[in-house]
Amino acid sequence: DVKVTQSSRYLVKRTGEKVFLECVQDMDHENMFWYRQDPGLGLRLIYFSYDVKMKEKGDIPEGYSVSREKKERFSLILESASTNQTSMYLCASSSRLAGVSNEQYFGPGTRLTVT
Amino acid sequence: AQSVAQPEDQVNVAEGNPLTVKCTYSVSGNPYLFWYVQYPNRGLQFLLKYITGDNLVKGSYGFEAEFNKSQTSFHLKKPSALVSDSALYFCAVRDIGSSNTGKLIFGQGTTLQVKP
Numbered sequence: 240d241v242k243v244t245q246s247s248r249y250l251v252k253r254t255g256e257k258v259f260l261e262c263v264q265d266m267d268h269e270n271m272f273w274y275r276q277d278p279g280l281g282l283r284l285i286y287f288s289y290d291v292k293m294k295e296k297g298d299i300p301e302g303y304s305v306s307r308e309k310k311e312r313f314s315l316i317l318e319s320a321s322t323n324q325t326s327m328y329l330c331a332s333s334s335r336l337a338g339v340s341n342e343q344y345f346g347p348g349t350r351l352t353v354t
Numbered sequence: 355a356q357s358v359a360q361p362e363d364q365v366n367v368a369e370g371n372p373l374t375v376k377c378t379y380s381v382s383g384n385p386y387l388f389w390y391v392q393y394p395n396r397g398l399q400f401l402l403k404y405i406t407g408d409n410l411v412k413g414s415y416g417f418e419a420e421f422n423k424s425q426t427s428f429h430l431k432k433p434s435a436l437v438s439d440s441a442l443y444f445c446a447v448r449d450i451g452s453s454n455t456g457k458l459i460f461g462q463g464t465t466l467q468v469k470p
Contacts (some may be wrong), residue, residue: 257413273427281361281462282398282444289455329397333456341448341456342388345397 242266243346245330251352258317260349262330269335271313272306272343273297276327287337288313320353327351356381358447360461367435375446375464376429388446388458389419389426398444404428407466415439442466443452 246261262272270289273296274282284297286305294305302324307312313332317324327350331343357380367373379385390398397448402413409421419430430443442465446458 272456279462282460284457287455287457293453331398335456341458342400342403343398343456344400345390345456347397348395350395354366 243332243344245328245346245349247349248347249352251348251354252317252320253277253354254321256320256350256353258320258353260315260317260328260330260351261315262315262332262346263311264313264330264332265311266332266344268332269310270282270306270333270341270343272331272333273274273303273313273315274329274331276348282329285298285315303309305351309312314316315331322353325351325353356447356459358459360443360445360464362464363462363468364465367466369437369468369470371435373416373432373435373439373466373468375429375443375445375466377428377461378426379428379445379447380426381447387419387421388448389413389428389430390444390446391415391418392442392444392463394441401430401443435466437468437470438441440466440468442456446454 243264272287286322288294288307304316329348330346333341333343359378388403390458391399392398404411404421445461
């Protein structure tokens, strides 16, 4: 059974704190993604990675950074948390093999509240 | 530019009735199309996909979707709705001409409410 896990389901942080969100997948997938989900805005891509140590900005990278030191792990970092980063954060992974249809598999999400 | 539109924020149906959740897309080449479902406080679950071949695609939980190239649509359907189908549904597209980074473009989501 495929699995994407996220380090926390719920997280409360203070403004200005550095926040780490961890994501681990056990499917040997090359691609990994971080989204945030807000009511009425759907899923917005923050960053993605198609290989170890490779990363690309998504649609809303400002205020975030990422790290991918190992294939199975993709971390999202909020350098200095702000209240407008209160959101649901979703991690996903997919295969990069040629001929594979690339559906993404999602983790359960982390609901982050910044006070 | 690639895009996906889900024109309805919410769809309400009675249990036992057929349901349709609409999706239209815009890509420069041929699309890969996906539907996902999200239950409250959970991640997204993959339902079904269209890659090529038969325009009617069958997926999990009795759902199916019809690819219509001329109308650039990929509507999600189910012949008989269940209360447990109540959830948030997302349509997504990837242009198969794009690089194989696996990026998908998601629609805004449609809330399906099935009433007993």
